[in-house]
Each structure stands twice: as structure tokens, then as C-alpha cells.
Amino acid sequence: MASMIAELAWLLTLTRSHVIARRYFVVNGFDGALTMLGLLVGFYVSDEVRLPVVINACLGVAIALGMSGVSSAYISEVAEKRRELRELEKAMVADLGESAHGRAARLLPVFIACVNGVAPLAISLVILLPLWADPLLEPFSLLPLESAFATALLMIFLLGVYLGRISHTFWLWAGLRTLFVAAATTGLIFAISPG
Amino acid sequence: MVQITRILLDVLKPHNPNALDFTTSIAEKVPGCRIKLTVTAMDEKTETVLLMIEGENILFHLVSEVISSLGGSIHSIDEVDVENEPVDTEPA
Numbered sequence: 001m002a003s004m005i006a007e008l009a010w011l012l013t014l015t016r017s018h019v020i021a022r023r024y025f026v027v028n029g030f031d032g033a034l035t036m037l038g039l040l041v042g043f044y045v046s047d048e049v050r051l052p053v054v055i056n057a058c059l060g061v062a063i064a065l066g067m068s069g070v071s072s073a074y075i076s077e078v079a080e081k082r083r084e085l086r087e088l089e090k091a092m093v094a095d096l097g098e099s100a101h102g103r104a105a106r107l108l109p110v111f112i113a114c115v116n117g118v119a120p121l122a123i124s125l126v127i128l129l130p131l132w133a134d135p136l137l138e139p140f141s142l143l144p145l146e147s148a149f150a151t152a153l154l155m156i157f158l159l160g161v162y163l164g165r166i167s168h169t170f171w172l173w174a175g176l177r178t179l180f181v182a183a184a185t186t187g188l189i190f191a192i193s194p195g
Numbered sequence: 196m197v198q199i200t201r202i203l204l205d206v207l208k209p210h211n212p213n214a215l216d217f218t219t220s221i222a223e224k225v226p227g228c229r230i231k232l233t234v235t236a237m238d239e240k241t242e243t244v245l246l247m248i249e250g251e252n253i254l255f256h257l258v259s260e261v262i263s264s265l266g267g268s269i270h271s272i273d274e275v276d277v278e279n280e281p282v283d284t285e286p287a
Contacts, residue, residue, distance in 0.1 A: 013216070014211050014216070016211070087240065091238065098263070099264055100266060
């Protein structure tokens, strides 16, 4: 297991693919968080929606986001890595199938696809935690939908902070910027919802 | 016993791994060696390097395997130092 992780780390460094994986994580993670936020606000403005319905709908969307992330990234990354390998083989006038570059072309699309799928799924599941933990929240007078909404905002803020760290900008400003997107989304849903 | 103590190789390699990672990877697989890499030509996707490896007993097949696994290919063996220790002969 340790050698597999070391091999993966080496291949990521070799092909500079860690940057791609990081970008996918942030982009699709943000996608997942904002989608959950939209769903929660949508349920909030629709009165009298039962909690199991909210949980099932959100879970279904989270799984679909995960599957979509895995499949779309895998298809595009396999094509990209194969093209890169072919171009390198042409320049080297050699078959690189058994080299580190060949292994990277086979393994990295799987890894990047997993990152792209797991990011929205994991972030969505964290946002849904207050809905599952409703019986535990009751003694604290916390409402499940509102708590999940707050968790979604927190996740979106944290993704912004992470982006700020990557781009070496002030973390609070970066976090507030992503929160602004969340606020705009929420406002739009409230504005157009017929209820 | 015949031992290779120095070898100078002309190698074509992709830009990645870079010179540092390339030589470090070879050194990890060839214990007790000293490696010097000089870039002699640079292309869009590849570079030609002169790789000098010194050691007490360089196993060429091992060096060749590592270079191939890193995507490189040996163009030529430009210089070699080989030693054969004298056999101890007892006076009659």
C-alpha cells in the first residue's frame, strides 16, 4: 500500500498532474457544495417537505454528481494522457509503454477520475450530515435544514480559503468571495421561487 | 574480476523527470555511485544529456533498466573505465 502511494506520488510529480487533480478537486467540490446549497434552499422555500424526502433527493444528487465526476474526468483524462504519451513517444522515437510515462498514462486517469468524483460526493455528504443527525440536533433546538444550509456555507467558505492558500491571496477575502457566490445563488432561488 | 568503474553515456530523455529527479532515481538503484549529468541539447519535448557514472562496480544492465523506466534511451556509450584486479599468485 505504501509503495503504491509512493508510486502514485512519483507519477503525479513526474507528469505534474497534481495540479490537475487539485483543480478538479476544487472545481467539482465547489460544484457539489453549491448544488447541495441550491437543493436545500429549494426545499426550504417549498413548505412542508418531509425530511426523508430531502435526504433522499440530496443523496441521489450527491451520488449522481460523484458518478458524473468519475466518468467525465476518466474519459477526458484517458484521451489527454494517451495523446501526451503518443507525442512523447514520437519525439523519443521509442515505445514508452513500460516506462514511468506509460504507467502514468494508465494509472493517473483513474486517480484523477476518483478525485473528481469523490470531491463533490464527500463534500455533499458532509453537508447532509445535519439532516441525518436530526434526532441528535433536537435537544439543541437546531433545525436540520438550516443546519445543513449553514454547513454548506461553511464548506463553500473553506473551499474559498483553500483557493486563497493556493493563489497566495488573503484567506478571508478568498473565502468571502466564494461565500458571495453562495449568497447570490440563494438570493436567486428565493427571487424566482413561486412560493 | 572485471569491474566497470566509470561510464559515460549519451542519453536522450524527456524533460520530465528533470535532471535532479533523473539522477536521483538512478543513484537510488545503483548504490555507491557518483553521477554527473550535463545537458548538451534541448528540444521541445526531449533533451540530450551526458551521463557520467562512477563507482566501484557499476552494473550496466541496472543503469540501462532505470534509464528506460524513466523514459530515456541510451544513444551511445562514449567512454568506459574497466578494471580487472590482479590474481594473487603464490611463489612456487
